Amino acid sequence: MAPALAVEELTWRIGGRAIVDGVAFAAAPGELLAVIGPNGAGKTSLFNLISGLTRPDSGRILLGGRDVTRLAPHRRVRHGLGRTFQTSSVFPGLTVAENVQLAAQAAVSGPIGALAVWRRIGGPARDRAADALERTRLAHRARALAGALSHGEKRKLELAILLAAGPSVILLDEPMAGMAVEEVPDLSELIRQVHRDGATILMVEHHIEVVLGLAERIAVLHHGALLACDRPAAVVDDPAVREAYLGEPL
Amino acid sequence: MNHVRSLMRPAGRRAAAVLLAAAALYAVPYSTLRLPGVFDGPLDSPGVLQLLAVCLLFAGLALSYDLLFGHTGIMSFGHGLFVTGGMYVTTILVNHAGYGLVPAALAGLGVGLAAALVLGSVALRVDGIGFAMVTLAFGQAVSLLVVSGSPALTGGEQGQTLNAGAVPAALSGVRNTANLYWLALGYLAVCAAVLWWLTTSVPGRVMRAVKENERRVEVLGLNPYLFKLLAFVVAGLLATGGGVVYLLLLGGATPVVAGSDFTLGLLVMVVLGGAGRRWGVVAGAVLYAYADQSLTRLSGSASVAALPGALRGPLQQPLFLLGVCFVAVVFFLPGGLATLPARLRASKTRVGHGVRTRNGRRAQRAGSRHSGLSADASATQPRSPIRRSAPQAGPNVLPGHNAASSTGAAEEGVTPHG
Amino acid sequence: ASGSGNGSGGGTTAGAELKIGIITAKSGPYAPYGTEYLAGLNAGLAYVTHGTGAIAGHKIDLVVEDDADNPTTAVAEAKDLIGQGVTMIGGSVDSAIALQVAAVAAQNKVLFIAGPAATDKLDALNRYTFRSGRESYQDIATAGTFVGDLAGKRVVVLAQNSEFGTANAAGVKAVLGAKGASVSSVLVPPTATDFTPFTQQILAARPDLLFVAWAGTNATQLWTALDQQGVLSATHVVTGLANTATYPATGPAGSKIQFLAHYFTGAGGNNPVEAAMTASVQKAGGTVDLFTPDGFIAAQMFAHAVQTDPANVAKQIAALEGWSFQGVAGQYTVRAADHALLQPEFQATLSGSGTTWTAKLVKAVEPGAIAPPAPATPAWPTSGS
Amino acid sequence: MSTLILLTATGLGLAALYFLVASGLSLIFGLMDVLNFAHGAFVAVGGYAAWTVADHVAGTLGLALALPVAVAAGAALAALTELLIIRPLYARPLDQVLATVGLGLAIPALLQAVWGADPRTWTLPAWLAGTLDVLGARIPTVRFVLIAAALALLGALQLLLTRTRAGLIVRAGVENREMVAALGVDVHRAFTGVFALGGAAAGLAGLLDGLYQGSISPGDGTSLLIFAFVVVVLGRMGSLTGTAVAAAAVGLVQQFANYLSADLGDESVVILLAAVLLLRRRDLKGRPA
Amino acid sequence: MREVPAAEPILRVSDLTVTLGGSAILRGVTFDVAATGVTALLGRNGVGKTTTVKSVLGLHPAGGAIRFAGRDIKTLATHRIARLGIGYVPEDRAVFAALTVEENLRLAETARRPHRYDLVYELFPVLRERARQRAGTLSGGEQQMLALGRVLLGPSRLLLIDEPTKGLSPKYAGQVAAALKLVAREVPILLVEQNLAVVRRMARDAVVLDMGRVVHVGDARALLADPDLTNRLLGVSGPRTRDVNGSAR
Numbered sequence A: 001m002a003p004a005l006a007v008e009e010l011t012w013r014i015g016g017r018a019i020v021d022g023v024a025f026a027a028a029p030g031e032l033l034a035v036i037g038p039n040g041a042g043k044t045s046l047f048n049l050i051s052g053l054t055r056p057d058s059g060r061i062l063l064g065g066r067d068v069t070r071l072a073p074h075r076r077v078r079h080g081l082g083r084t085f086q087t088s089s090v091f092p093g094l095t096v097a098e099n100v101q102l103a104a105q106a107a108v109s110g111p112i113g114a115l116a117v118w119r120r121i122g123g124p125a126r127d128r129a130a131d132a133l134e135r136t137r138l139a140h141r142a143r144a145l146a147g148a149l150s151h152g153e154k155r156k157l158e159l160a161i162l163l164a165a166g167p168s169v170i171l172l173d174e175p176m177a178g179m180a181v182e183e184v185p186d187l188s189e190l191i192r193q194v195h196r197d198g199a200t201i202l203m204v205e206h207h208i209e210v211v212l213g214l215a216e217r218i219a220v221l222h223h224g225a226l227l228a229c230d231r232p233a234a235v236v237d238d239p240a241v242r243e244a245y246l247g248e249p250l
Numbered sequence B: 001m002n003h004v005r006s007l008m009r010p011a012g013r014r015a016a017a018v019l020l021a022a023a024a025l026y027a028v029p030y031s032t033l034r035l036p037g038v039f040d041g042p043l044d045s046p047g048v049l050q051l052l053a054v055c056l057l058f059a060g061l062a063l064s065y066d067l068l069f070g071h072t073g074i075m076s077f078g079h080g081l082f083v084t085g086g087m088y089v090t091t092i093l094v095n096h097a098g099y100g101l102v103p104a105a106l107a108g109l110g111v112g113l114a115a116a117l118v119l120g121s122v123a124l125r126v127d128g129i130g131f132a133m134v135t136l137a138f139g140q141a142v143s144l145l146v147v148s149g150s151p152a153l154t155g156g157e158q159g160q161t162l163n164a165g166a167v168p169a170a171l172s173g174v175r176n177t178a179n180l181y182w183l184a185l186g187y188l189a190v191c192a193a194v195l196w197w198l199t200t201s202v203p204g205r206v207m208r209a210v211k212e213n214e215r216r217v218e219v220l221g222l223n224p225y226l227f228k229l230l231a232f233v234v235a236g237l238l239a240t241g242g243g244v245v246y247l248l249l250l251g252g253a254t255p256v257v258a259g260s261d262f263t264l265g266l267l268v269m270v271v272l273g274g275a276g277r278r279w280g281v282v283a284g285a286v287l288y289a290y291a292d293q294s295l296t297r298l299s300g301s302a303s304v305a306a307l308p309g310a311l312r313g314p315l316q317q318p319l320f321l322l323g324v325c326f327v328a329v330v331f332f333l334p335g336g337l338a339t340l341p342a343r344l345r346a347s348k349t350r351v352g353h354g355v356r357t358r359n360g361r362r363a364q365r366a367g368s369r370h371s372g373l374s375a376d377a378s379a380t381q382p383r384s385p386i387r388r389s390a391p392q393a394g395p396n397v398l399p400g401h402n403a404a405s406s407t408g409a410a411e412e413g414v415t416p417h418g
Numbered sequence C: 001a002s003g004s005g006n007g008s009g010g011g012t013t014a015g016a017e018l019k020i021g022i023i024t025a026k027s028g029p030y031a032p033y034g035t036e037y038l039a040g041l042n043a044g045l046a047y048v049t050h051g052t053g054a055i056a057g058h059k060i061d062l063v064v065e066d067d068a069d070n071p072t073t074a075v076a077e078a079k080d081l082i083g084q085g086v087t088m089i090g091g092s093v094d095s096a097i098a099l100q101v102a103a104v105a106a107q108n109k110v111l112f113i114a115g116p117a118a119t120d121k122l123d124a125l126n127r128y129t130f131r132s133g134r135e136s137y138q139d140i141a142t143a144g145t146f147v148g149d150l151a152g153k154r155v156v157v158l159a160q161n162s163e164f165g166t167a168n169a170a171g172v173k174a175v176l177g178a179k180g181a182s183v184s185s186v187l188v189p190p191t192a193t194d195f196t197p198f199t200q201q202i203l204a205a206r207p208d209l210l211f212v213a214w215a216g217t218n219a220t221q222l223w224t225a226l227d228q229q230g231v232l233s234a235t236h237v238v239t240g241l242a243n244t245a246t247y248p249a250t251g252p253a254g255s256k257i258q259f260l261a262h263y264f265t266g267a268g269g270n271n272p273v274e275a276a277m278t279a280s281v282q283k284a285g286g287t288v289d290l291f292t293p294d295g296f297i298a299a300q301m302f303a304h305a306v307q308t309d310p311a312n313v314a315k316q317i318a319a320l321e322g323w324s325f326q327g328v329a330g331q332y333t334v335r336a337a338d339h340a341l342l343q344p345e346f347q348a349t350l351s352g353s354g355t356t357w358t359a360k361l362v363k364a365v366e367p368g369a370i371a372p373p374a375p376a377t378p379a380w381p382t383s384g385s
Numbered sequence D: 001m002s003t004l005i006l007l008t009a010t011g012l013g014l015a016a017l018y019f020l021v022a023s024g025l026s027l028i029f030g031l032m033d034v035l036n037f038a039h040g041a042f043v044a045v046g047g048y049a050a051w052t053v054a055d056h057v058a059g060t061l062g063l064a065l066a067l068p069v070a071v072a073a074g075a076a077l078a079a080l081t082e083l084l085i086i087r088p089l090y091a092r093p094l095d096q097v098l099a100t101v102g103l104g105l106a107i108p109a110l111l112q113a114v115w116g117a118d119p120r121t122w123t124l125p126a127w128l129a130g131t132l133d134v135l136g137a138r139i140p141t142v143r144f145v146l147i148a149a150a151l152a153l154l155g156a157l158q159l160l161l162t163r164t165r166a167g168l169i170v171r172a173g174v175e176n177r178e179m180v181a182a183l184g185v186d187v188h189r190a191f192t193g194v195f196a197l198g199g200a201a202a203g204l205a206g207l208l209d210g211l212y213q214g215s216i217s218p219g220d221g222t223s224l225l226i227f228a229f230v231v232v233v234l235g236r237m238g239s240l241t242g243t244a245v246a247a248a249a250v251g252l253v254q255q256f257a258n259y260l261s262a263d264l265g266d267e268s269v270v271i272l273l274a275a276v277l278l279l280r281r282r283d284l285k286g287r288p289a
Numbered sequence E: 001m002r003e004v005p006a007a008e009p010i011l012r013v014s015d016l017t018v019t020l021g022g023s024a025i026l027r028g029v030t031f032d033v034a035a036t037g038v039t040a041l042l043g044r045n046g047v048g049k050t051t052t053v054k055s056v057l058g059l060h061p062a063g064g065a066i067r068f069a070g071r072d073i074k075t076l077a078t079h080r081i082a083r084l085g086i087g088y089v090p091e092d093r094a095v096f097a098a099l100t101v102e103e104n105l106r107l108a109e110t111a112r113r114p115h116r117y118d119l120v121y122e123l124f125p126v127l128r129e130r131a132r133q134r135a136g137t138l139s140g141g142e143q144q145m146l147a148l149g150r151v152l153l154g155p156s157r158l159l160l161i162d163e164p165t166k167g168l169s170p171k172y173a174g175q176v177a178a179a180l181k182l183v184a185r186e187v188p189i190l191l192v193e194q195n196l197a198v199v200r201r202m203a204r205d206a207v208v209l210d211m212g213r214v215v216h217v218g219d220a221r222a223l224l225a226d227p228d229l230t231n232r233l234l235g236v237s238g239p240r241t242r243d244v245n246g247s248a249r
């Protein structure tokens, strides 16, 4: 079976510096692959390339075996791609419910169907949105303006939007950043559930405990290049990874 | 935001309010009510009806502009070119090609549609202030075309009157000003209906999302460009229709509509009323159009003439008064007229909750920060009605301080660091 | 009377007030012209009513509205006035506004006497519309009388690329071209800030006569550029004399230009009407200028109309058509066929220095010499005379 | 040949005028994100202030006195505007725009109320009124003065912004006032300073526009504003060198297009703007989010 | 309760009340920051930690009293407070996105002082490499470093640091903690932090907030060693904190 997501020799340069440098890996369908690496290693940039917000200088990106390297971001979504952002990126002036319904509607009616002016939000989209809110435990905030949410709630809303769209390949950029300690286990559980439901997940996270608890494989980025891509145990024991990323224990 | 909140209100009450307003507006030409100080004559006098008709027309035009600006977050400086298009294409076809009024107007709409498609698909390739400038350039080009392109056809800076023969008797003559009034009212109704229909539809929702966060829309798998184009075309078409109505109100085409000041005026109306707020926009437009036409009267009035010289000079300049009005409105009515009811309500309850007014104001400040130049509908929302009563039970939701943070959190994304 | 239409409120009974609506610019860029016009109008009313303010027993009440140079406002004001029962309207500095108001007047069958607006299109526009000022054709024709034999001469028109400019260019071609001159034009875009390129175009055309038709505010710069680049010394230059405030604008170039003048102080040779106007305006604390006569003449025409019949528009039109009278600048005639106002114009020079310049009469041009061609058939069935 | 030189030199003179108006606009817009529609009014006020001086004191001395007066008038008006109107609205950029639109309407109307709608003539000292012969082209002396002034202004502003801390403070303050304050900097003073600086540039532009046209009228600055906007946008908002290059491009294109054909001249700037913007795809201010 | 430190506290916050958006965010917060070492300000999400810190800097209108080095600073403008020597690292970093890294640092320096960026560059070598890059294009972690570096340049007598290790890789988080510990030898720090490992390593005193009130003041290590207390106050069971080297396996 073709990998759900594969990148081949992906390179992105800016000002002569390779921010992402010949990265190649593949994620099998249903796999949860964590991407770790020091700050500035190029993790977010890699996500931007995969989701199409930036264009690579060379290399290819394959979604389910199909080359999407040249496609606009919204076209990639049609091939099942979804992502969250490192700093929350929601529609601040819409309510939580509207945020999620929008995503659901986009998924239900498709890119052209969403242009049908005679169509009202409702039916399947509404159910799907309600379901996503339920799963992220945001239902009670449905009517709040997204811009008015606390940091943690915004992160959950990001996830809810993602769930509503129902992508098969998910990119998560630091879902735990800034969450209070007590929130972390619940959020991990949610990600695990989504994973169990069959999605392929790529997750950037500095919260190493979470990474170790969830990931099936870990890819380590360093100076834009792939330093290692292996099972968690092997990666954590790799001296190079310790040197570059983990450092001395606190 | 608007409709979500209003949907929460009983639909019946809303419909009743709209119907009531429509009926009241419809009945104006039958009223002999005098409003001294506001209008010179009774409501049914031709001068007053003409003034009101222009106000209603501008309300419709402002709504069409608000579809772009308030609902989709794109600022066009070229909206007037569609009004110009509707006005001039119709006039030229009637006067120089011998068309009847209706076929000419339809042709004008067709031209407007085509122009909106072409210009939109080109100009929307850039965004933000770039889009504003490209549309400004297009508007300028049309303005030059009208003024100096072919004076024989357009009448140049003098414009041209519509052939009297082409205008149906019911629409000409002071006696029939009431019909013009109803025409303008109908135009406003069409604009309002289209806007309502569009903004409550799926693409309408996407347009608002585009305004909030265009990039995020892309990541939802939708192409923002198409939705912006849809908004641009609909707004352009409505404005073209407005041009035809304006033509009939004036009895002729005037290049005033092609100037950049005209579009700027639409922008001011929208902001004055409150971008993205339908009633607000209508009120803003009516007020602006009224002021624009009546300030000349005020400045020429006997009471001003009686003032001492140093005061009289400036006050006899309507533009001076208009300018000062802007500044005053901005200062004393931040967020536009649409926030007025909330403000009044707040000031009533101020005794009890001294802070609530400040809340409103803070929220607006913060909101407009988010969106840079584009007005932010959400920002002008009075937030108090959305008070949430979160279940204490929610296991994952910061047990214990929901109440404290419900409105508080509203401000979170809003601190200047945002 | 069928023609009087809805003018029932206009005051038909003797002794009642008679409202005359005036729509003109009191603010905006045309405000100075509007002020001149109003000063003339008031002087004219004083003259025709012998200071009583009443004509044929009707107290004249001027309702002055400011159009702020905005056609929308002007149309609303016209409708408002008509709605109030006014059957006589005057004014409009701006041709754009005059045309719009004229249309409203015709729709509602009320009398309209346009003010300073110069567009030729007001002629033969409709039977309700008259004018109290001159028209572009007369200006151009006046210039044509300055030069001797035009046959084989090159004439260049320098004008703004606008309706006013192109109309002038076309007018020159028609008037002077008919006398054998070859006419070309240099059109300046309204957006131009610098005139050097146009001076070069003019020089390249080597004209024998340069006709400048300019209505822009940056006149000083235009004349400076023409002077600096040697155009003024290379050819004869003719242009229209505007109001006194603009005299310094031509600056040092002033003495090198021949002016055609619609009017300037003293152009009428101080005939009794002109003297009355000057005295009256000065008494009111104003000064006589380019468009003061337009207001004065309008008052004379209104008075003539009211004396005929205060309420019957058809009769008023009939009385005005073909009426000939002594006015500020000389003899005026309302041509019945198209309502053109035949009148004298003048040739003048400017002399002075710095910011003080005065116009001097060179010669007066008779109305007949510059009369626009009359339509072969009247534009509407004339009410006779 | 001499025509070419003449058109180039006068085109650059025109460019200098555009730059003088646009620089202040660009400064305020680039640094503070305030699209100042009142800038044209600042120019006009500078012009009238200068004219009033020159009207009382003739000749070169009058001109020398008019210069500081124009600059001071522009700066003072701008500083007042910032203090009274812009500052209370810092968190509401849209309302700032609206307020400046209001000022842009009110101030010229006020000027007209005081000085009338008719242009006031400016009598230039003899050495300025003439032309200089360059290879057969008679180039008006004023153009050289304008070009020199524009270059001097460009240099001075450039130094001020890149070499001084003040520039840094303002650029940072636009993004996040609270944080700048938290670094111990009085950011409001810096903002007033920027506005005053923009106003000073406008005042200078007003004086030079008066010399250029040989007259002043209430609408002067406003009519230049649209070109100034075009220049600012072409010059990539707030970049001074960009503004200078854009001004030169607009001035020259307009001048030559006008020489070639009046129809071309009208549309040339519009075409230039549209073409450049469309070729230069991404939003001018936009960074990828 | 703990012993009062010998020296006079550098910052005394008493009965601080803040109302934002119509709701009381702080309701009578009282605590001291010792003149030496690190004082941790702890609590769940949204309890008012950031609000407290910002109020000290005069960024929120507040009731109550705030004394810094014996002086009442509540009525002062923010820039005046900062000039008294209070440095601030906001939780969202607030680097100036349009300015380069170097310009960000230059701005933080007070005028008429020799360049001291080398200090910062030594601590965060990445920043030297990025000196001419716009701060807005830095990675999340790099921005955090810049925000920290910036505050170290000023002549501070007290640092207010809000969640410095958020978004940092474990290695940098460790380095930052170490660096701050060094800094704390000279300048007292009020530290807001979610990473309890960092708190344990650095802080001597701890103040815990809940719902806008101080619910605990005491020795930091003692607090973190007490599973009941941490569970009740911070929602964490026992000293299970983030250990960076994967020892949780």
Ligand SMILES: Nc1ncnc2c1ncn2[C@@H]1O[C@H](COP(=O)(O)OP(=O)(O)OP(=O)(O)O)[C@@H](O)[C@H]1O
Pocket (backbone or CB within 6 Å): A014, A019, A037, A038, A039, A040, A041, A042, A043, A044, A045, A046, A086, E130, E133, E137, E138, E139, E140, E141, E142, E167
């Ligand atoms: N537009 C840009 N211009 C210049 N450099 C850039 C740009 N975008 C990213 N970079 C640089 O590329 C590097 C990688 O950035 P990226 O955001 O991908 O890092 P990251 O791995 O996500 O780090 P973190 O964990 O801190 O979020 C950083 O050093 C950053 O400064």
Ligand SMILES: Nc1ncnc2c1ncn2[C@@H]1O[C@H](COP(=O)(O)OP(=O)(O)OP(=O)(O)O)[C@@H](O)[C@H]1O
Pocket (backbone or CB within 6 Å): A150, A151, A180, B404, B405, B406, B407, B408, B409, B410, B411, B412, B414, B415, E020, E021, E025, E043, E044, E045, E046, E047, E048, E049, E050, E051, E052, E091
């Ligand atoms: N400007 C504001 N207007 C209204 N409420 C606000 C504002 N700023 C913060 N709040 C609210 O005040 C409460 C306390 O916020 P604060 O940022 O101080 O929390 P915190 O303890 O720092 O939380 P975290 O750990 O998430 O950073 C929150 O409920 C927040 O939503």
Ligand SMILES: [Mg+2]
Pocket (backbone or CB within 6 Å): A043, A044, A045, A086, E139, E140
């Ligand atoms: Mg990242």
Ligand SMILES: [Mg+2]
Pocket (backbone or CB within 6 Å): E049, E050, E051, E091, E162
């Ligand atoms: Mg916080």
